[in-house]
Amino acid sequence: MIASAARLAKTRTPLRTALTLALAGCLSLPAWGAAWQDLKPTREQQLASLNVVELLRRYHYNKPPLDDSRSSKIYDSYLKLLDPNRSYFTAADIEQFDTYRLRFDELLQQADLQPGFDIYIRHLERLTERLNFAINQLENHFDSFDFDSEAVLQLDREEAPWAKNTAELDELWRLRLKDEILRLKLAGKDAKGIQELLLKRYKNQLKRLNQTRDEDIFQAYINAFAMTYDPHTQYLSPDNAENFDINMSLSLEGIGAVLQTDSDYVKVVRLVPAGPADKGKQLQPADRIVSVGQGDKGELTDVIGWRLDEVVKLIRGPKGSTVRLEIIPSANGANDLSTKVIQITRDAVKLEEQAAKKSILNLTDNGKPVKVGVIEIPAFYMDFKAYREGKSDYKSTTRDVKRLLKELQAEKIDGLVIDLRNNGGGSLQEANELTGLFIGQGPTVLVRNSDGRVDVLSDDRSKPMYQGPMAVLVNRLSASASEIFAGAMQDYHRALILGGQTFGKGTVQTVQPLNHGELKLTLAKFYRVSGKSTQHQGVIPDVSYPSIVDVKEIGESALPEALPYDSIRPAINVSKNPYAPYLQQLQDRHLLRAANDPDFVFTRDSLQLAQKLAKETTLTLNEKGRRAYKEAIEQQRLVLENARRKAKGEELLSKIDDEDPLEEVVADDSDDPHSKPEDDAFLVESGRILADYLTLQQRVAKH
Known part of the structure; x- marks a missing residue:
């Protein structure tokens, strides 16, 4: 989601590869540690530090x-x-x-x-x-x-x-x-x-x-x-420059996870769509890695206290090889540090596996059948190599969605749900063109540069390809390009936005080579066509679902020094919202269903339990008391899981095993030939809200 922004920025920012700066006189202070007295800054590092100072002064978005x-x-x-x-x-x-x-x-x-x-x-x-x-x-x-x-x-x-x-x-x-x-x-x-x-x-x-x-x-x-200056502005040493983002995406011949340092641990931030970890369903955002082992039986190497880049090197490996991770699952709660070992087969993330997919959600509303088309978009992708080579059949999100829309329209769907859950972004160009499929001609996103200039990105399509009822499903892990698309759909009143508050990353970075290493710096911000920023706040749904992660722990607002939310002059005259008369009724109907839906109840109550545990400030070191504390937490989790199972007619558990029950709620089983969209509680609810809207709209039309 950042690479495309960097490409955009590089084409618009006249930065020089190296700044010609004279070194000032340096103060010299005595080293405190005899064992490390030889560790001194080099001349290359001194020059690089001056380059960083100057680049931030001249080009950072805020110029503080x-x-x-x-x-x-x-x-x-x-x-x-x-x-x-x-x-x-x-x-x-x-x-x-x-x-x-x-x-x-x-x-x-x-x-x-x-x-x-x-x-x-x-x-x-x-x-x-x-x-x-x-x-x-x-x-x-x-x-x-x-x-x-x-x-x-x-x-x-x-x-x-x-x-x-x-x-x-x-x-x-x-x-x-x-x-x-x-x-x-x-x-x-x-x-x-x-x-x-x-x-x-x-x-x-x-x-x-x-x-x-x-x-x-x-x-x-x-x-x-x-x-x-902000959490996405970062210096990369020569050794680490190949890891473009601070989170170090492992999408190339790895497990497909984005990681970051969290005190003495390495923590999972998100999973790369269609990557090995995403497919395996065993690793989740906010899980912490304790140790790493190679192969089925290789010794687990404890990595607590290791640097992020060193842990990344252990996890990366050749395609087809196996890595074992000992993790502290995020579902445990902040204070339960018990672990489990998972196994992942490394692979490269293939473009075709990130491709958009369609399905049909068959529902009944007041005894009448409702056919809802679903298009799941895991990422905003584009085969840039094929595009640059002039190939007419290059693969892209917009091209795939156009084909899927034609197929769904041929099946005479009553409405459409675009599923952007866990979509971390990707190509800005694709977010722009995909928006055009649903609005036709008009602005899609604004980019404000550090000098105050605002560039308006637009789509020149004469008319939208699909004009029927529509909803967009998002969650906390929908970020960047996903937020641009969802924000445009909301601002044009083209779709109902359902789900959870999105990630909130609304900044543009560029990578600038230095004489020694590289600097990634923030030099622009995204804004919606309504003038609202996606930064920090993200996109707020019209109808909210319970979150599968704690928004205080995951998201832009959880990062130190995150740039604030603000707004600029809108690019369109915001028309009257056609959904406004129905939103309260839609929310009420949703809450009525969600109060009795076992998956919604489980998700809400599990998050409340995790938040309650996170507020505890001390932990007993008495063995008897600690065992009782651990057993009490496991019992609470067991009660929540069995309540869900009982409501769904499933076999009850006698204890919480190594499997995370929440995985069943959020799992994407699209690769499973036996799975059905009706098995996804959040997707089904999105279809029902869309059906509710159609019913309410028809009632008003009759009167």
Whole structure:
């Protein structure tokens, strides 16, 4: 969804490959860690930092000044990056670092990177101390851990006071170790196995720490600076430049998942449509990866505390090979860290597998049959290579949808549902042309550049291809190009928008080569033809469904420094909304059905349980109490699942097994020849809302 925006931006932005800048005199501060004294910024890194400063000053969408206010943000961002749970640095360290809070602006403009290196080196020293402490505790005091006390672990230390001294850090780390041991005990591991696993984990982390390079420090420091502008502006080192996005999409000969760092874990952000993980239905957004194994029986390598790029290298592999992931499922809730192992066969995502698909949803409304056509669009794709080569039969979303529309119209459908759930975007050109199939000639999206200029993208089709009743189904993982299309359908009052609030990514990035690495920066924003931004807020449905993910955890609004929602002058005169007289009745009818629909009830109640658990701030380290807590959560999940099964006439469970019951609700079984659209509760409800609208409209017409 970002690559197409970058292509658009590159054609419109006259950036030079390298800026000719003179290096300013650099301040020199003593290194704090003798073991890492050789880690110094190189001349190439200094020049790259000046390039980054200048590119952000001249071309970032907001062009915020690099001043004391920005310096303070950089400082807080850097500390949060290095010590997000305040478990390494002491108050004395912070007092020493505080001298730089208002100086980073000047230092960066002078290409003086040494303070950033010094703070990182102190981080390396403190982390080494903590790892050695943990190893010593495990080797020499393992049997002394007491699980009968009433000790508790504070879960969120983001705003906790910094430890006064090493003794406070020691106590915190004893509690952390105790929690890790207890979690493994509850998972059924014996004492010897737990000790060996944790020792291996911490020794591996220590070994990797000692392999830190100056490039690791430079990338961390410059990213702490760049990402204070917005979450999609990022520096990529030469080694990581091939991974275009911060989330590092694994769509090429991998598992087809988009990942990002989440404290000590690597977290799944979304799945690439038609990728191996998407097809397997075992991996879900917000799942956290604990370890990675190769093949059916290869040893699982613990990856807690690893860098994102290192985890990506382990997960990637040749087509047809198998990777095993030990994950903490998002369905567990924030505080239940029990794991399960899943297996995925690596593959390349084929364009034809992302192609739009059609189906017929046969419903009954007041005793009358209703035939609803469904077109599922997993991504906004286009075979750019075939297009550039001038091939007349190149594959694209719009071409496929046109063919499917003709087939559905030949079957005399009563209405149409466009299914954009989990569609992360893709080609902007395709979003523009697909919109034209339903509105005919007119603006489709606005792009506002950093200089304030607004470009209007339009479709010149003389008339729409389909003019019948229509709904668009979206969810929190519908992003970018999906939001452009859904927003246009809503602004032109061409379709009812159903489902969940979309992701909210309404910015355009470009990748700019530097003398050393690359900078991805935000230089424009998307706006709907009504003038509303898709940024931060996304598209709000006309009729809302319960979300399968917590919108506070997934989405643009969950990212730090996300650019705000705003609006500009509209490109069209917004006409009277023909749906407005019916929306309240449609919502009421939906709520009446959803209150008794087992899948809707399960989805709503599961999310409420997860949100309730996420609010808990402490976790008991008493084994008896912890077991009771875990069993209580499992019982609540079991009650929810069995209520759903009972309502659907399915066999009840005696316990929650390794399968995530929510997968059945959200699974796309389009590749299963025995599946039917009627098995998808959310899709069926979308068809019923469309049927409700037709009925209400006909009643008004008769009177």
